[in-house]
Amino acid sequence: MIHATGLVARSRTPPRVEVGPVSFSVDAGSSHALVGAPSDGVELLLAVLAGSARARSGTVQIAGAPAGPRRKLAYAPYEPVLPTVMTVAEHLALASRIRGEPFTPAADRLAVLGVSPLAMRRISSLGLEESRTVALVEALTSRADVLLLAEPLADVDPRAVGRLAGALEARVDAGATVVVTTASREDARALGRAWLFFERGKLTRRATAADPWSPPTGPRGARLFIRSEGARFLLAELSPDPTFASIQGEGAALVVTGSDPVAMANAVAGASRRANVEIDVLRFEAPEADG
């Protein structure tokens, strides 16, 4: 369904990101996760597949045609482009008309991710998480046969998180071809049936369900530095969390390591809320090489 050959792309606006040369194929009715951070080029690659970013060289064919917006392709980037002047219901109705699909009430479509109350909200009044959820609802409930979704489990309405993986799986089972990007290896495991790992713009590893992969350890693990006056309270909250491979504390500083940077950041944010502790510094550091 999707064939990328010798693809090279470079973002036109800061931060500068490059990806490629990369070649891969995605079969019809399959689900692929492009695993890596935005700085690894996965979101740029997704934009090239969607036709909203230009490749410097190489080709992309989707269902035998060059990449580009089309009625049977649904693209939900991390920052969705929505008509802010419309209500969510008006947007979904207009999207159906443009895609040439029969009308379905907005509340029914939004119910797929449990966010029906958003139907009458003006899009300009939505926060990022709600906007992203609306864009995902449009993609998931459309009849598009190719779905390109950036970080579908990150920064979405909390009501939608538990339903997203199931909704996506249902679309794949119904024959849709799905490509998602994610920086979280846990999310990648939940969303994909095949995985392409990217590092600094290069495709470093491929894996399929028949060739399962385990969370990497060692050099690819993440190391997070935290400074907080309430470090000892954070330590108590973080210690039982299996997200972290190690936790070291000294005074107001904590250094934690793990394999999933997104899960680690979320866990620290949750611990900070639960312990009611303010964090002064939170930064990822270069992981130490295995000795």
Added chain:
Amino acid sequence: MTFAKLPLLRLFRSRAAWLTVAGWAALALLSAWRERAHAATHGADKALLIYASIAVPLLVYGLVAATLGDRGLVASGSPLVRLGAPPARVAFATVVVAMLASALACGALGASVVALAHGPLDPPRTADALATLGFGALAGAAYAAYFTVGAAFLAGTWGRASLLVLDWILGESDGFGALLTPRAHLRNLLGGEAPFEALAWQSLASLAVIAVLAATWAVMRAARTRA
């Protein structure tokens, strides 16, 4: 109609659009009322100077900004293009909405200014108002198309703003460059100085040509640019 819905909603739901129309219309009507209060013998002619030189270009500028959601022509259509809508049809619908709204607003405002400021030595009130309605509507449409060319080439407000400045600089003179601006032709039609000694009918035709060519250019440019 599907592709016109977004620019139409932007117009109708934009407080900035209504304030723009109300503000520039109030300026033109106040100047007309002032001429009437002073019982000027050529009241309509004088009031139309403010109408043509200030109210029309800035009113249309505001309406085009509202229609595009204060973005470039390509970016304004990207929410629809990303759903698979043809870029050329989206851009065409947007440009047509801007042109029709501008034609309606400028035509009605021109007729109102003439009716209010009419002096004893002006042409008959009804005929003058009807003529100004037509000229104003055509100038409004031409200005809207002209501004969308700028919006098709430069994102944000830069494209529109640069053409507004160009219209001001070139259009104020009576040289050859003035022939390229809606300002000079509207001024000629309303009884002011002619650009490059153009006759009234030539200015009328020029406004129509500017409207059609500029709209076509803007749509073609938007159709070729990636959203």
